[in-house]
Amino acid sequence: MKSFKALINSVASSWSARSALRYSIVILLYSICHVDTLYAQQVLSQSKLDAQVILGVEDPITLSLGELPPFLEADSALGLLRHSSVQGQVLHVAPSDVRGLFETRAVRTPKGDLMVMFPVGNHYAAGAGKVNSMIMYRSQDDGKSWGGPAVAFDIEYSQHGFIPLIPKGSKRIYAFGTQPIPSQYSREKGKFENAPIGFRWSDDDGYTWSRVSLIQPVNDPGFLGMSVTRMCETANGAWLLGSHAADWSKKPLETQQYILRSEDQGETWHLLPGARKVGWSVPEYNRMDEGRPIWLEGSEVFFMARTPAGQIWTSRSHDDGQSWSDLKPSSLVHPDAPPMVFHSSDRKTLINFFHNRHTGTQYTGLSGTMDGMKDRSEIWVTLSSDGGRNWSEPRFLFANATQMNPEKNGWFNHQVSYLDAVIDKGTIHVFCPHLWNRAVYLTLQESDLQKLPTKEMLQNTLQR
Numbered sequence: 001m002k003s004f005k006a007l008i009n010s011v012a013s014s015w016s017a018r019s020a021l022r023y024s025i026v027i028l029l030y031s032i033c034h035v036d037t038l039y040a041q042q043v044l045s046q047s048k049l050d051a052q053v054i055l056g057v058e059d060p061i062t063l064s065l066g067e068l069p070p071f072l073e074a075d076s077a078l079g080l081l082r083h084s085s086v087q088g089q090v091l092h093v094a095p096s097d098v099r100g101l102f103e104t105r106a107v108r109t110p111k112g113d114l115m116v117m118f119p120v121g122n123h124y125a126a127g128a129g130k131v132n133s134m135i136m137y138r139s140q141d142d143g144k145s146w147g148g149p150a151v152a153f154d155i156e157y158s159q160h161g162f163i164p165l166i167p168k169g170s171k172r173i174y175a176f177g178t179q180p181i182p183s184q185y186s187r188e189k190g191k192f193e194n195a196p197i198g199f200r201w202s203d204d205d206g207y208t209w210s211r212v213s214l215i216q217p218v219n220d221p222g223f224l225g226m227s228v229t230r231m232c233e234t235a236n237g238a239w240l241l242g243s244h245a246a247d248w249s250k251k252p253l254e255t256q257q258y259i260l261r262s263e264d265q266g267e268t269w270h271l272l273p274g275a276r277k278v279g280w281s282v283p284e285y286n287r288m289d290e291g292r293p294i295w296l297e298g299s300e301v302f303f304m305a306r307t308p309a310g311q312i313w314t315s316r317s318h319d320d321g322q323s324w325s326d327l328k329p330s331s332l333v334h335p336d337a338p339p340m341v342f343h344s345s346d347r348k349t350l351i352n353f354f355h356n357r358h359t360g361t362q363y364t365g366l367s368g369t370m371d372g373m374k375d376r377s378e379i380w381v382t383l384s385s386d387g388g389r390n391w392s393e394p395r396f397l398f399a400n401a402t403q404m405n406p407e408k409n410g411w412f413n414h415q416v417s418y419l420d421a422v423i424d425k426g427t428i429h430v431f432c433p434h435l436w437n438r439a440v441y442l443t444l445q446e447s448d449l450q451k452l453p454t455k456e457m458l459q460n461t462l463q464r
Contacts (some may be wrong), residue, residue: 002341009051011151011429017222029324030269032301037451038277042065042300044340046076046077046103047076047077047078047079047401047402047403048076048306048402048403049065049074049076049079049322049401049402049403050401050402050403051064051065051066052064052065053081053160053378053399053400053401054063054377054453055357055396055399055455056356056357056378057357057358057360057375059459061455061459061462062462063339063458063462065081065401068081068281069453069458069461069462070084071083071084071195071451071453072084072346072453074401075401077089077090077429078090078325078434078440078442079290079400079401079434079435079438080102080399080400080401080402080416080434080440080441081169081400081401082396082397082398082399083396083398083444083451083452083453085245085444085445085448085451085452086397086442086443086444087442087443087444088430088440088441088442088443089440090434090438090439090440090441091116091121091137091225091439091440091441092118092120092135092137092148092149092438092439093437093438093439094120094257094437094438094446098120098121098122098132099121099122099123099126099436100120100412100433100435100436100437101118101119101120101121101135101433101436101437101438101439102118102119102120102123102132102160102161102418102433102436103118103119103160103161103162103228103418103420103433104116104117104118104121104418104419104420104432104433104439105117105118105161105162105163105164105228105230105420105431106164106420106421106422106429107166107173107422108173108422108424108429109166109173109206110170110172110173110205110207111205113138113139113140113205113206114138114139114141114143114422114429115136115137115138115139115206116137116138116420116431116439116441117134117135117136117137117161117162117175118134118135118161118162118433118439119132119133119134119135119158119159119160119161120132120133121133121158122139122158123158124158124160124178124180124195125180128182128187129157129158129159129182130156130158130262131158132158132159133159134151134152134153134159134162135148135149135150135151135152136148136149136150136151136152136206136328137149137150137439138150138170138206143429143441143443144407146430146441152175152206152209152236153175153200153209154344155212156259156415157179157180157181157182159176159177159178159180160178160180160195160226160227160228160383161177161178161227161228161399162175162177162279163176163177163209163227163228163229163231163241164176164231165177165231165232165233165239167237167239168233168237171205172201172202172203172373173201173202173203173205173206174199174200175199175200175202175209175265176197176198176199176227176231176241176354177197177198177199177227177228178196178197178225178226178227178228179195179196179197179198179212179214180195180197181195181196181212184196184214184326185224186464188402189249190246190247190248190249190250191224191245191246191247191248191249192248193226193246193248193353194212194224194225194226194245195225195226196215196224197214197215197223197225197226197227197241197243197260197376198212198213198214198215199213199215199266200212200213201214204381204396213266215260215266215269216269217260217269217271217275218268218269219270219271219274219275220271220274220275220276223243223245223258223260223271223276224245225243225244225245225258225276226243226244226245226246227241227242227243227260228290228338228418229290229291229338229339230292230294230299230342231293232294233295234295234299234301234320234321235295235297235298235299236299236320237263237288238261238262238263238320238321239260239261239262239263239265239266240259240260240261240293240295240301240321241259241261241293242257242258242259242260242290242291242292242293242303242305243257243258243259243260243262243291244256244257244258244279244289244290244291245276245279246260246289248365250286250365251259252285252363252364252365252366252367253287253288253365254281254286254287255281255286255287255288256276256277256278256279256280256281256288257279257280257281257289257290257291257305258272258273258279259271259272259273259279259289259291259293259303259321259324260272260274261321270432272321272322272324273293273324273387280305280315280327282308282313283310283311284306284309285307285309285335285363287307287308288305288306288307288313288327289305289306289338290306290338290339290354291303291304291305291306291339292304292305292338292339292341293321294343294350295341296387297387299317299318299319299320300316300317300318300387301316301317301320302315302316302350302387302388303315303316303317303324303327304330304339304341305327305339305389306334306336306337306338306339307329307336308335308336308363308366308372309329310329310333310334310335310358311329311330311331311332311333311334311358312329312330312332312334312339312354312361313327313328313329313330314327314328314329314385314388315327315328316388316442319323320365328445330388330391331391332352332356332382332391333354333356333357333358334353334354334355334357334358335357335358335359335375335376336355336357336366336372336375337355337373337375337376337417338417338418339349339352339354339419340352340353340354340417340419340420340421341353341388342381342421342423342444343423344423345424345425345426345427345446348385349383349385350384350385350387350388351381351383351421351423351428351446351449352381352382352383352384353379353380353381353397353419353421353430354379354380354382354394355375355376355377355378355379355380355417356378356380356394357375357378358372358375359371359372359374359375360372367411367460368409368410368411368412369409369410370410373409373410373411373413373414374410374414375414376398376414376416376417377399377400377414377415378398378399378400378416379397379398379416379419380392380394380395380396380397381394381395381397381449381452382395383449390410393430393454394454394455395449395450395452395453395454396452396453396454396455396458397444397452398416398442399416400414400415400416400434400435401440402434402435405435408435411436412435412436412437413435414436415433415435415436416432416434417462418432418433419432419433420432421429423446425449426445426446427443427444427445428443428444428446429441429443430444
């Protein structure tokens with residue numbers, strides 16, 4: 001089988017026409033003769049749903065799935081409780097002999113396709129060497145149908161996630177992310193998640209990719225960390241990418257948040273706020289992770305970061321990300337999970353997906369047995385028309401409704417976090433690594449956001 005795979009790779013790399021035809025033929029050959037590599041699990045069964053879903057921690061709302069209000073649906077195909085305006089499908093299910101699939105990240109390609117990638121196998125930090133493969137699906141009809149699975153990067157080490165960037169005026173797609181190349185980092189002394197950060201690029205709409213280029217900041221050339229949340233480019237062409245470094249030898253876990261910044265399209269980089277051990281963190285917990293910069297207008301950039309403190313923390317830059325205001329807690333109630341914020345189609349509004357709940361007990365640093373893992377089970381939406389200074393009342397979008405698997409811990413059994421979105425032409429395309437096992441694709445119209453129920457609306461409906 002390996003020799004056949006090598007033959008296919010040879011054909012793919014030597015084919016002069018980089019085209020959708022080439023892609024389709026290689027996919028067909030792989031799917032017929034190397035299904036195990038592609039983890040082609042597209043024959044889906046219905047999920048067993050819980051009898052009820054409980055939303056929130058304070059003043060919780062109990063929804064019986066057999067007696068739902070007309071605007072909510074218990075969807076056994078998706079394993080979710082969702083608003084009726086949300087439609088979706090399961091793109092991929094991880095096979096039973098691997099741990100799961102992980103961060104889903106998507107992009108609208110320069111030629112107009114939707115392309116989503118996610119690692120399948122084990123989390124990159126679980127072991128040295130290659131423990132997963134980056135899998136890719138593509139839609140050429142705006143999500144109505146999908147081609148895949150295919151191996152996006154046929155490399156000899158694992159991947160963390162795909163962070164897309166298409167620079168202004170360019171048709172090149174960049175794929176940033178953590179690069180756990182075994183020879184480039186050490187797994188000792190609690191630093192097993194910290195690896196080089198790097199990027200590769202594609203000039204043919206994501207069909208083929210360059211070799212990886214590793215980022216070595218001018219002020220800290222040996223920087224090691226992890227990056228899996230969205231990045232941005234400013235109007236003046238500065239690239240900003242969040243990265244944090246973790247120390248699991250500390251009990252509880254300690255992390256520091258940084259920003260990698262480039263003014264010359266990735267030729268050189270600087271680490272902010274400075275070289276390692278001066279990163280940002282919440283003093284009470286010595287934690288801050290998975291920061292997400294998002295360009296607003298002019299030289300203004302908004303920054304959101306994950307913390308275990310019960311809120312998303314934020315900062316702001318007015319000089320293209322060179323300097324930042326002190327990070328402070330926002331009004332957004334959120335557990336130990338990443339920020340998930342995006343622009344609306346017209347770029348006038350920030351659309352923030354968040355969990356809107358925080359248990360706040362059993363903090364041990366981070367583990368699958370913490371009560372806080374239940375907080376990753378529901379998604380609410382809130383909007384800001386003033387660059388994140390104020391947020392609208394949260395509205396409910398969807399929640400996990402699948403029965404717990406007794407062989408899995410809370411890390412898996414509640415998970416709808418780490419979602420990604422492509423928002424354009426009035427449609428919100430959502431990609432969610434549900435239960436760290438299924439890549440779920442959902443859509444809704446931006447015009448339907450105001451139809452989503454607030455907490456008060458849900459409570460009033462149940463009282464009737």
